Amino acid sequence: MLPGATVGLLFGVWLFQQQPQLWSLTVWAGWLAALTTLSLCRFGRIPARVPGVPFSFPVQTLLRSLWLVVLIAALAFAYAQARAWWRLQSALPVACEQQVITVQGDIVSVPERDARGQHVDVAIVRSFNPSCPLPAKVRLNLYEQSYRGDAAKSVAVMPRLQAGERWQFSVRLKRPHATRNPHGFDYAAWCLANQIGASGSIITKAPMHRLQALVWQPAALIARWRASVGDRIEQVLGTTPASTVVRALVIGDDSQIARADWQLFVDTGINHLVSISGLHITMLASLGYLCTGWLWRLRPQWALRLPSTLAASAGGALVAVAYSALAGFSIPTQRTLYMLLTVLAMLSLKHRLPFSWILCVAMWVVLLLDPWAVMAPGFWLSFSAVAILAFAMGGRLRPAPWWRAAIHTQWIITLAFVPVLVMLFNQLSLVSPLANGLAIPLVSLGVVPLAIAGAVLPFDFLLQWAAGLWQVCAHALVWLHQLPWAVAYLATPPMWAWLLAMLGTLVWLMPRGWPLRWAGLLLWLPLCLPVSSSLQPGQMRVTVLDVGQGLSVLVQTAQHAMLYDAGPAYNVQSDAGQRIVLPYLRHLGLRQLDLAVVSHDDNDHVGGMASVLSGIAAKQIVSSLTSDAGFFTQLQQIHSASGIPASAIPRIACHAGQQWQWDQVSFNVLYPTPSLAPEVKDNDKSCVIQVVSAHGSVLLTGDIEQYAEHVLLESSPEALRSNVMTMPHHGSKTSSSPAFIRQVQPEIAIATVGYLNRFGHPKPEVMARYQALGSQTLRSDHDGAIVLDFTQGQRPQVIRWRAVEPHYWETTDQTVAGVL
Numbered sequence: 001m002l003p004g005a006t007v008g009l010l011f012g013v014w015l016f017q018q019q020p021q022l023w024s025l026t027v028w029a030g031w032l033a034a035l036t037t038l039s040l041c042r043f044g045r046i047p048a049r050v051p052g053v054p055f056s057f058p059v060q061t062l063l064r065s066l067w068l069v070v071l072i073a074a075l076a077f078a079y080a081q082a083r084a085w086w087r088l089q090s091a092l093p094v095a096c097e098q099q100v101i102t103v104q105g106d107i108v109s110v111p112e113r114d115a116r117g118q119h120v121d122v123a124i125v126r127s128f129n130p131s132c133p134l135p136a137k138v139r140l141n142l143y144e145q146s147y148r149g150d151a152a153k154s155v156a157v158m159p160r161l162q163a164g165e166r167w168q169f170s171v172r173l174k175r176p177h178a179t180r181n182p183h184g185f186d187y188a189a190w191c192l193a194n195q196i197g198a199s200g201s202i203i204t205k206a207p208m209h210r211l212q213a214l215v216w217q218p219a220a221l222i223a224r225w226r227a228s229v230g231d232r233i234e235q236v237l238g239t240t241p242a243s244t245v246v247r248a249l250v251i252g253d254d255s256q257i258a259r260a261d262w263q264l265f266v267d268t269g270i271n272h273l274v275s276i277s278g279l280h281i282t283m284l285a286s287l288g289y290l291c292t293g294w295l296w297r298l299r300p301q302w303a304l305r306l307p308s309t310l311a312a313s314a315g316g317a318l319v320a321v322a323y324s325a326l327a328g329f330s331i332p333t334q335r336t337l338y339m340l341l342t343v344l345a346m347l348s349l350k351h352r353l354p355f356s357w358i359l360c361v362a363m364w365v366v367l368l369l370d371p372w373a374v375m376a377p378g379f380w381l382s383f384s385a386v387a388i389l390a391f392a393m394g395g396r397l398r399p400a401p402w403w404r405a406a407i408h409t410q411w412i413i414t415l416a417f418v419p420v421l422v423m424l425f426n427q428l429s430l431v432s433p434l435a436n437g438l439a440i441p442l443v444s445l446g447v448v449p450l451a452i453a454g455a456v457l458p459f460d461f462l463l464q465w466a467a468g469l470w471q472v473c474a475h476a477l478v479w480l481h482q483l484p485w486a487v488a489y490l491a492t493p494p495m496w497a498w499l500l501a502m503l504g505t506l507v508w509l510m511p512r513g514w515p516l517r518w519a520g521l522l523l524w525l526p527l528c529l530p531v532s533s534s535l536q537p538g539q540m541r542v543t544v545l546d547v548g549q550g551l552s553v554l555v556q557t558a559q560h561a562m563l564y565d566a567g568p569a570y571n572v573q574s575d576a577g578q579r580i581v582l583p584y585l586r587h588l589g590l591r592q593l594d595l596a597v598v599s600h601d602d603n604d605h606v607g608g609m610a611s612v613l614s615g616i617a618a619k620q621i622v623s624s625l626t627s628d629a630g631f632f633t634q635l636q637q638i639h640s641a642s643g644i645p646a647s648a649i650p651r652i653a654c655h656a657g658q659q660w661q662w663d664q665v666s667f668n669v670l671y672p673t674p675s676l677a678p679e680v681k682d683n684d685k686s687c688v689i690q691v692v693s694a695h696g697s698v699l700l701t702g703d704i705e706q707y708a709e710h711v712l713l714e715s716s717p718e719a720l721r722s723n724v725m726t727m728p729h730h731g732s733k734t735s736s737s738p739a740f741i742r743q744v745q746p747e748i749a750i751a752t753v754g755y756l757n758r759f760g761h762p763k764p765e766v767m768a769r770y771q772a773l774g775s776q777t778l779r780s781d782h783d784g785a786i787v788l789d790f791t792q793g794q795r796p797q798v799i800r801w802r803a804v805e806p807h808y809w810e811t812t813d814q815t816v817a818g819v820l
Helices: 002-017 025-040 059-088 187-193 218-237 241-251 259-268 278-297 300-305 308-326 331-347 355-369 371-375 377-393 402-416 418-425 432-456 460-481 495-508 518-528 576-588 609-615 630-636 706-715 738-744 764-772 813-817
Strands: 100-107 117-127 137-143 166-174 198-202 209-212 427-429 487-489 540-544 553-556 561-564 595-598 621-623 651-653 659-662 665-671 688-693 696-700 724-726 748-751 776-779 786-790 797-800
Touching: 002 059, 002 355, 002 371, 025 059, 059 187, 059 371, 100 218, 137 166, 187 371, 218 241, 218 308, 218 432, 218 460, 241 259, 241 432, 241 460, 259 427, 259 460, 278 300, 278 308, 278 331, 278 432, 300 308, 308 331, 331 355, 331 377, 355 371, 355 377, 371 377, 377 402, 377 418, 402 418, 402 432, 402 495, 418 427, 418 495, 418 518, 432 460, 495 518, 540 688, 553 576, 576 609, 595 609, 609 630, 665 706, 696 786, 706 738, 738 764, 764 776, 776 797
Parallel strands: 137 198, 561 595, 595 621, 621 651, 696 724, 724 748, 748 776
Antiparallel strands: 100 117, 100 166, 117 137, 166 198, 166 209, 427 487, 540 553, 540 786, 553 561, 659 665, 665 688, 688 696, 786 797
C-alpha cells in the first residue's frame, strides 16, 4: 500500500509543478465537490471478481487501491499549491521593482568575487520603505565602477563584503526572471526552490555602512565558518585548479572553477563528484556510523544505556549534518540529508522493513519538506540510482566479492542512466565508466576526507595530500577526455523513443536467466537515430533565442544552419553561448554550423561565440572584427569538439555584396560597405544580413544605429523590404529611425532585450514607431525565445516560448493574490 501511496504523492506534486497558474477558489470548489461525491460512493455493489473469469483480479480491491492513489495525488497537489502560494506571497511586489530602497541585511553566503564585483545572498533584517515589503532573502551584486563603464573616472575601491556581516545600503531590486528557451535552464524556478525572492544590485553612489562585523544568528555564523574554511584552503594551496576543486568539495563553492575544467568534468561524466554530492555525504555518514559503532562496542557500559545501533545512527547523522552545514545547507544537500536521516532512522527500528518501504518513506519526507524537488534532475537521478541498484542487485543467493560488486554497481548505473542522460543533457559520456571507476573511490575515500580534515584541523599537509590526489585524478581525466570517442552528443529523442529505451533498460535489469535480457538494449537504438530535417527546399526556420540583453539568432534551412551572434558573456565562468546557445544546438542534434556570424565586437553579441565554437565546429566565420580582436585571441585557446584548433576555421570579412544560397534560400549581406571609415563606432560596423525564402524574409540588423541606417537607405533601399526584422540596437533611441523602418515595412519587429535592463531598451517611442506602421512587436524578455517558421504562405508562423510553456511562478502579484 505504501508504494502505491508514494506514487500518488509523487504524481500529485509533479503535476502541480507543471501548472501554468495557481488554481482559483472556484476551481478548487469544483474539485472538492467532485472528490466528495466520489468518496460517498460505495463499492459494495461492484462484484469482488469478474463473473465467469476464474483467475480475474479482485476488482473491488483494485478500485479501492486506485481510489486511494487518486485521493493522495489530489491531496499532494493541494499541499504543493498551498506551499507555493505561501512562498509567492513573500515575493517582491511588481510595483517595487527598480525602486531605490534602503535596507539592513545580514550576509548569509560565502561571497563570490570575480572581475565584475562581489555577489552575496543577504537576509533582509529591515526595510526603510514600508510600502515595499521585501522577501526574506535576496541576491545582491556589488559591481565595480569600471564594470559599469566608468573607467575614465577615478575608480573608488569597493568595500570587501564578508560572510556574517550586517550592512546598511541602498539597493535596486527586481523579481527573479529567467531567460526562456527550448531545453533551457529556468533561473526563476531555481530561485523559487532556493527561497530567493529578488535579485539586484547595491547602489555604489549611496552610503554603505557596516553595522556589525559578525551577526550571532545561525545562517550568518555558518556562512562565516564556511568562508574561514575557504580562506584557509586558499592560503595553503593558493589559487590553483586543484585548490578550486578542493574548495568546491569542502564548502560547496564551485564559482572559482574554470570553464574549461567544468567542461572536462561534464564530458567525462564526473561532474556530480566535483561538488558536495549525495555520494560524499553518504560516504562520510557511513564512516561516522562505523566509527561510532566501533567506539560504542569498546565500552560495554555505554551499550547498556544506549544500543550500539542507535548510537551508530546518531553518529552518522551528526557527521552528515555537520558536512551539510559546511556546504551551506544548499537545496541539493538538504534533499540528500533528508533522505539519509530517514534511512538511518528506519534502519534503527527494531523491526526490519522492506527496502522499498524505506525508500518510499524517504521520498515522502523529501517531497513534504521540499515540493519543488521534482523540478531538479538530481532528485530523479538520486532516487532512481538507489531504486535501480536495489532492483538489479537484490535477491542474490550469495554476495559477490567487494571488488566485483563495485564494478557491477558502476556498470549498472552507467548503462541504466544512458536514456535519462540523453533526455536531460543530450550527452553520452563513453568514458564515464572508466572515469567514475577511478574518480569515485579516489575522491570520495581519499580527497574529500583529507580535504575536510585539513581544512578544519591545523595540518596543512592533509590539504596538500588532498590536492595531490586530485591532480593525479585530473591528469587521468584529461587523458580519457582526449580519446576520440570520449563523448557523444545526441538530439533530444521523441517521447516514444525514450519510453522504448526505458523499457529496454528495465528488461536488461531483470535477473540473470531472464529470456532475451540483453536484447533489451536493442530498444535503445531509436535514441541514436539521426535527426531528419522537417524543412523542405525553399523553407526556413528562424529562432531568436532569449539570451537576456544581447542577440543570438539561428537560421536553419533544409540542410544548412547559420548562427548569427551568440549573446553576452556574463562573467569569466559563464556566458550565453555555454548556458543557452550550445545546449539548444545540441538539443536540435546539430553537429556542425555551416556559418557562424559575429556581427560586431560588442560583448552582448560576441561574448558567447567562443564557447559555441568550442562545442560545435563551424565551416566558416564571417565577421566585421579586426584581426586583433579579443574574440580571435580567445579562439586560439579553445579547441572544438573535433580536436581541430578553433583558429583554423576560415575567417571572412563581412561586407556588402556577399551572397550565397542554401536549399533555395538566399542570403544577402547588405552592410557594412567596403569603404567604411575606420573611425566609425563598433555598433555601426554591424554585419547586416537579409535572408529570403519562398515564404518570407528576415532582416538581421545587429546593433546598427542611425548612421548605418542612413547608409543602407542610400545604397540599397529596395533590398531592405522584409517580413521580419530584429530591432537595431535592441530598440535604442539612437536607432530605428522612422525612414528606415518605413522602408523595411516589417510585419513583425523583435526586440532582444534583458528584463528591466539598465539601458531601458526598447525605448517606448521606438516601440510606438513600429506599432504605428502596423508591425507586431515582440520582446524576448516578455516572450522568451521566438521561433519563426517560414514554411507556408507569405507570413511566418510565430511560436513564443514563454506562451508555450507558462509557469505559475511567472504570474503577476494580482494573479497570485486572487488564488486563495
